[in-house]
Structure formats: C-alpha cells, structure tokens
Amino acid sequence: MAIEIYSTDTDSGQISVVRKHENNYEHVTTIPVGNAPRGSVKFTRDGRGFVSNTSTNSVSEIDALTHREVARITVGSGPRGLGIVPGDRYMLVSNSGANTISVVDLESREELAQVAVGRDPRHMAIVGDHAYVAVWGSGYISKVDIAGLKNGDAGNVREIARIRIQENSHPYSLNVDRESRIAVVACNSVDYVPVIDLATDTVTQRVPVTSQGGRAVAFSPDNKYALVTLERESTIAVIDLDTFLVTRYLPVGPSPRGIAVLESDFTVYAAAFARGTAMHVGQPGSKPHAVTVVRLGGVDLGTDDDTADARPVFDDIPVGYGPCSVSLFDTDRVSLDHVDIDTAHMSESSVGSAG
Numbered sequence: 001m002a003i004e005i006y007s008t009d010t011d012s013g014q015i016s017v018v019r020k021h022e023n024n025y026e027h028v029t030t031i032p033v034g035n036a037p038r039g040s041v042k043f044t045r046d047g048r049g050f051v052s053n054t055s056t057n058s059v060s061e062i063d064a065l066t067h068r069e070v071a072r073i074t075v076g077s078g079p080r081g082l083g084i085v086p087g088d089r090y091m092l093v094s095n096s097g098a099n100t101i102s103v104v105d106l107e108s109r110e111e112l113a114q115v116a117v118g119r120d121p122r123h124m125a126i127v128g129d130h131a132y133v134a135v136w137g138s139g140y141i142s143k144v145d146i147a148g149l150k151n152g153d154a155g156n157v158r159e160i161a162r163i164r165i166q167e168n169s170h171p172y173s174l175n176v177d178r179e180s181r182i183a184v185v186a187c188n189s190v191d192y193v194p195v196i197d198l199a200t201d202t203v204t205q206r207v208p209v210t211s212q213g214g215r216a217v218a219f220s221p222d223n224k225y226a227l228v229t230l231e232r233e234s235t236i237a238v239i240d241l242d243t244f245l246v247t248r249y250l251p252v253g254p255s256p257r258g259i260a261v262l263e264s265d266f267t268v269y270a271a272a273f274a275r276g277t278a279m280h281v282g283q284p285g286s287k288p289h290a291v292t293v294v295r296l297g298g299v300d301l302g303t304d305d306d307t308a309d310a311r312p313v314f315d316d317i318p319v320g321y322g323p324c325s326v327s328l329f330d331t332d333r334v335s336l337d338h339v340d341i342d343t344a345h346m347s348e349s350s351v352g353s354a355g
Contacts, residue, residue, distance in 0.1 A: 001333040003262060004028065004064075005269060006041040007291050008051055009320030015041060015051060016319035017067055019263075021354070029067045033060040039081045039123060040258050040327035042108070044088040047334040052079035052093060059093060059104070064329050073109050075102040079080050081123030081173065083131060090149050092131055094121035101133060101144060103154045111156040117142040118162070121214075123173035127198065132163075134171040135183065140164045141171060141185065143201060163201050165194050175217035175243065184239070193228050193239060205244045209237045215256065216325070221263040225301050226264070227258040229270055234280060236270060236294070238301050248304035250312060251280040251299030252292040258325030258352050266293040271323040272316075285314025289321050306341045 005025070007016040019298040034053025041049040041062065049062035053072070059079060060069040078097025084106075085092065093102040100114040101121065113213035118138030125132050129147035141163040143235040148156030165171050176198070183196040191212050195205035212231030219225065225247070234256060235249040253272025260269045273290030285292045286307070293315040299306065306312070 001264060004329050004331060005260075005291060005317065006049070006327045006329060007271060007317075007319040007323045008040060008106075008258070008327075009289075009322060010036055010038060010323040011322030012271075012320030013037065016323070017309055018317050018319070019292070023315075025293075025315075027318075028262050028324065031062055031067055031069055032322065033062075033069055034058050034072065037300075038079070038324055040260070040325035041329075042082055042084050042091075042327070043329050044084055045333065046088070047329075047331075048088075048106070049329070050082060050084070050091060052076050052082055054080060054096070054173070055083065057095075057097075060093070061109070065331065065334055071109055072307055073104055073111065075104065075111050076100050080121070081133070083126040084298050085123045085126060085146060085149055086128075087150075089250050090146075090154075091147070092124065092126070092144075094124055094133055096120045096122060096136070101131070101142075101157075103149070103157050105154075113157060115144065115157050115159065117144070117205075122171070125174050125176045125183060127176050128185075131174070132174060132196075133184055134173050135162075136170050136172060136188070139167050139169045139171065141174065142181070161201055163196055163203065165203065166190060169194075172214065173216050175226075176224040177219055183240075184217045184228065186217050186228055188213060188215070188231075193226075193237070195200065195244060207239050207246065209246060210235075210249070216258045216259045218261045220296075220301065220346050221261065221266055227259060227261070227268060227310045230258050231255045231257060231273070234272075236268070240302065247302050250294055251283060251286070252294065252314075253316065254288045256292065257323075258327075260326045260328050262328055266296045268296060269317075269326045269328070271326045272296070273322055273324055283314060285316055287316040289316065289319060289323060291317040291319055291323060291326050295315060305311050 035055035076095030076098035120137030143161035
C-alpha cells in the first residue's frame with residue numbers, strides 16, 4: 001500500500017498531502033482550494049477527490065495522483081459534508097446555508113437537484129439506497145431515499161424519515177459500523193453519543209461521555225469499538241459496541257475534529273483544529289494545527305491499564321491552520337496508466353486557486 005493522508009486545512013484554504021513511510025511521514029504538497037474547505041476529502045475508485053468549499057458555494061475536485069485541483073462544481077449555499085454514491089456516478093452535498101442536499105452528476109460536474117431537509121445539514125453517511133444526514137440546527141438525522149439514482153432519476157431523491165435526537169443536541173456527523181447495523185452520532189451540545197439501530201431507524205442507546213463537543217466517528221478494524229472525537233476535552237472516547245460503555249479516553253491534539261483509521265496497522269489520525277482550550281502539554285500527539293497520530297496495534301482498548309509492550313504511541317504531523325478533517329487514500333488503488341482527468345470541456349471559471 002502507498003498511503004497518503006489528506007488534511008482539510010480550513011483556515012489556510014488548502015489540502016495538505018502527507019505520505020506514510022512505515023511509521024514516518026513526508027509532507028508531499030499543499031493543494032489550494034476554495035475558501036473555508038470543510039469535511040474530509042472523499043474519493044472515487046479512480047482517484048477523483050472532492051471537498052466542500054463552504055464560503056464559495058462550491059466543491060473542489062482534486063486529482064489524487066497529480067495532487068492538483070482540476071475543477072470546481074457549483075452547489076448550494078454553505079456546503080459542508082458530502083458523500084459519493086455507490087457506483088461513483090453521483091455525489092451528495094449538504095448545503096448548510098440552503099437547508100438542502102445537492103445531487104451532483106460526477107460525469108458532467110453539474111448539480112442536478114436540491115432536496116429540502118431541516119435547518120443546517122452537516123455531514124452524512126451513505127448506506128445502500130439511503131443517505132443519513134446530520135441536521136445540526138434541527139436536532140435530527142435525515143434519512144434520504146437515493147434509490148432513484150440507480151436509474152439516473154435525481155427527481156425522486158427525497159427525505160423519507162427524521163430520526164430525532166434531541167432539541168439543541170446539534171448532531172454534527174455520524175458514521176456507520178462495518179456491518180451496517182448501527183450509526184453512531186457525534187453531537188456538539190449533549191454529553192452523550194447516540195446510537196441508531198438502522199433496522200428500525202430509532203435511537204437505541206445514549207452512551208454517556210465526559211463532555212459535550214462530539215465531532216466525528218470512526219471504528220476499530222475489528223468493529224468492536226467506536227472512536228469519537230471530543231473537541232472540548234481534546235480526547236477520543238473509545239466505546240465498546242457490545243456494552244455501549246466508554247472503556248477509555250485517548251488524549252490527542254487540541255480540539256480534535258475529523259478522524260480516520262488505517263485498518264492494516266490500526267493507526268488513528270485525528271485533525272487537531274486548535275480553537276479549543278484543552279491540551280495535553282508535553283505529550284507527543286498534542287500539537288495544534290496538526291494531525292495527531294495514534295498507533296494502536298496490539299493495544300487492548302477494553303481497558304486503560306496498558307502493558308509496557310502495548311501502549312498507544314503518539315506522534316504529530318504538522319499541517320496548515322485549522323485542520324478540520326482527515327482522510328486516507330491508497331495510491332496503489334489507481335493504475336499507473338492513469339490518464340489525467342479531461343478538463344477540455346470545463347469553462348475557465350470552473351478551475352481556480354483558493355480565494
């Protein structure tokens with residue numbers, strides 16, 4: 001594998017690209033995009049990456065092999081989260097300022113429709129024929145039917161259910177476990193983590209945590225634990241998915257937001273956004289404006305009583321200002337015969353640098 005880490009640096013208006021060499025990291029480049037990029041870069045199988053530009057009402061397209069922005073797609077007001085629909089033909093974008101979800105055709109790079117949801121939608125997860133969207137301002141998860149996209153029918157994409165969390169809970173993001181049984185929700189303004197049973201679309205667990213400020217969710221490679229970033233405490237809460245109890249807290253850099261897990265060696269990457277106050281001074285993995293690296297291979301997450309041979313190992317990867325999200329891309333997924341994305345049909349204004 002040839003793993004590259006993509007950090008979405010909101011305050012710098014860029015994407016930092018870092019290559020992993022065993023347990024060392026090499027800064028490859030920075031990719032200027034639009035103002036205030038948000039959310040993790042999402043990739044198609046052939047190496048097209050996409051990230052929302054919140055202040056410019058657009059989505060930047062990035063070529064993951066040449067590390068350059070190749071297009072900007074106009075969407076609704078204040079785009080935040082996005083998801084690639086299975087098949088890589090369509091993309092969904094949550095427009096926090098328009099209270100809608102954009103449906104984008106990735107072949108034509110055109111917005112086909114906007115679907116109304118509640119106030120201020122944020123990040124999403126796609127499971128089969130449905131998208132689950134965290135609606136930050138309305139305190140619920142929107143379930144959106146996307147089955148029509150199998151036949152190219154964007155007109156039938158619509159909200160079909162609302163899974164209520166709590167008023168003023170501010171659900172920010174969610175992720176679905178590796179068996180597609182449950183969705184774990186990160187909420188900004190409640191001191192618990194909701195768990196949704198996807199068979200019934202109901203909240204079946206509320207896992208207490210030590211603070212508000214949930215931001216993002218990932219899962220351990222064996223699917224036994226959920227990992228939830230808590231921005232206000234600068235920790236990752238580890239939740240046992242059998243007992244739905246927190247087994248330990250992992251200290252990371254200040255104000256962690258996005259999180260990603262490399263399955264092959266169980267390494268966790270958390271974006272240290274650095275606008276909070278809690279910080280673990282002097283510990284590796286505590287720098288602001290960095291991606292915190294936590295190596296967990298061989299560590300028993302069911303306890304915080306580590307042995308000398310199996311402790312979490314922490315490190316920092318310096319990136320740009322205000323990293324809000326992180327994602328991973330394996331360049332070996334794309335053939336060495338890759339041909340650059342054709343930009344001949346794009347208008348001159350659709351390609352540009354950060355503003």
